[in-house]
Amino acid sequence: MADTFYALPDGFLLGAASSSWQTEGWAGKKEGHDTYIDIWYRATPELWHDCYGPKNATDFYHRYEEDIRLMGQCGLDAYRTSIDWSRFIGDYETGQVDPEGAAFYDRVIDGMIARGVTPMICLEHFDVPGELFRTYGGWGNRHVVDLYVKYARTVFERYGDRVKQFFTFNEPIVVQTRTILDGLRYPFHQDTRLAMQWSYHKILATALAVREYRKLALGGKVGVVINIEYAYPRSDAPHDQKAAHMYDLFYNRMFLDPAVKGEIPAELMEILRSEDCMFEYREEELELIKDGVCDNVGLNLYFPMRVKARESAWNPELPFHPCRYFEPFDLPGKRMNPHRGWEIYPKIMYDMAMRMKTEYGNVEWLVSENGMGVEGEGSFRDASGMICDDYRIEYIAEHLAWLLKAVDEGSNCKGYMLWAFTDCVSPLNAFKNRYGLVEIDLEDHLARHIKKSGLWFRTTRENNGFVFRDLKTEYR
Incomplete structure (x- = not known):
């Protein structure tokens, strides 16, 4: 198979991402600065790999x-991270900053700019402040939305002159899905209606934050980062097609539609009403959502979701759950990342990119996360000790090639952000699976070492492209 040079378009960002809680650690935090993540870790440290959690993280x-x-040495144009709401705000009710916490983010943002790395700042990355989680129940309470908007405005006012890309949330569906809808994580609760209330309040909070940002006329952009699980049906049969449609409705369109189109899908709301799981809302809030569409969106794309129509009856004693309408399909022969347990299907980049073009008005967007987690990377060292992660280079190149094909065909994608810049703590997995361009050496006081993929990333940026094999048509 022949090789092709895949050129990066002019202005196309090549960057990487992480978050505050997965890198910073607890250093500098004061009493009351804990987050939901910190509460979760303290409650069940034994469920985190080797009991390693956010306490030390990477000591960023x-x-x-x-x-x-090191960002400069890896050729990053941009770095997406988050602000820890609990570290930054000293008084949640007024939105007044904590001077020391804010000063830390001042240094980080100014330091990136000085090195030529564009900062992209997310306001919430799973880490609602612990005080708001304990006092109000987190995002189930409408008052938390108002407190978040004060926090967002404070961040915009302080950094809007230097930061030109903000995101309201990273993967806003995840926490309530894992903890409240599925009961998989602390506090191991199951309440479908409450999970939907969390989702609605985050949708509303995004729209209100967008409106606040526009009032300030700061000349940048604000969006939301959504984890897309592109749903492919098992077959062309109507029942399988419907299963994929329903998965997409609950797990993708619930956030993507209001962010881009300004509307929560009517079909989704009707199903929730019929299942007695409808969230509480006010009609005027729906108008605010319509008026608060995002300037752009970030899409986290890792793996496809393959589904089929249910083959077993739904247990009538169970409360409603979206999986009443579908179940997973295990595609025979699929490529797998055996370390993470995820399918590798690079064509999701092209398929989602073209969907953004045809179904979402070709709105501006970027790949805000994509990456490959691998366990035991220390066994892939060369004679110098560098981790030679050729598997990661292959993974990035193939996904990026499919993305650039879509850009060449008119999809309005403006960049690719790798997860992650350095190895970092992940929920429950801690450092078990490594994602970074840069190694974090737990055996050597968290020393940093650039991997082979970091050198490839820099070369790709310097050459404004990379050489990779011609793409072949893949299975669906």
Whole structure:
């Protein structure tokens, strides 16, 4: 198979991402600065790999200058991270900043800009403040939306002159899906209606934050980062097609439609009403959502979701759950990442990119996360000790090639962000699976070492493209 040079379009960003709680650690935090993630870890540290959690993370709090230097050495145009709401805000009711917490983010943002790395800042990455989780129940309470909007405005006012890309949430569906809808994580609760209320309040909070940002006329953009699980049906049969449609409705369109089109899908709301799981809302809030569509969106794309029509009857004693309408389909022969347990299907980049073009008005968007987690990377070292992660280079190149094909065909994608810049803590997995361009050496005081993929990333940026094999038509 022949090789092709895949050119990066002019202005196309090549960057990487992480979050505050997965990198900073607890250094510099005061009493009351804990987050939902911290509460979860303290309650069940034994469920995290090797009991390693957010307490130390990568110690970015102390080592941000070193990491920013490494960003330059890896050729990053941009770095997406988050602000820890609990570290940044001293008074949740007024939105007044904590001087020391805010000063830390001042240094980080200014340091990135000085090194030529564009900062992209997310306002919430799973880490609602612990005080708001304990006092109000987190995003189930409408008052938390109002407190979030004050926080968002404070961030915009402080950094809007330097940061030109904000995101309201990263993967806003995840926490309530894992903890309240499925009961898989602390506090192991199951309440479908409450999970839907969390989702609605995050949709509303995004729209209100967008409106606040526009009032300030800061000249940048604000969006939301959505984890897309592109749903492919088992077959062309109507029952399988419907299963994929329903999965897409609950897990993708619930956030993507209001962010881009300004509307929560009417079909979704009707199903929730019929199942007695409808969230509480006010009609005027729906108008605010319509008026608060995002400037652009980030899409996290890792793996496809393959579904089929249910083959067993729904247990009538169970409360409603979206999986009443579908169940997973295990596609024989699929490519797998055996470490993470996820299918590798790079064509999701092309398929989602073209969907953004045809179904979502070709709105501006970027791949805000994509990456490959691998266990035991220390066994892939060369004679110098560098991790030679050729499997990651292959993964990035193939996904990026499919994305660039879609861009060449007119999809309005403006960049690709790898998860992650450095190895970092992941929920429950901690450092079990490594994702970074840069190794975090747990055996050597968290020392940083660039991997082979980091050198490839830099070369790709320097050459404005990369050489990779011609793409072949893949299975669906």
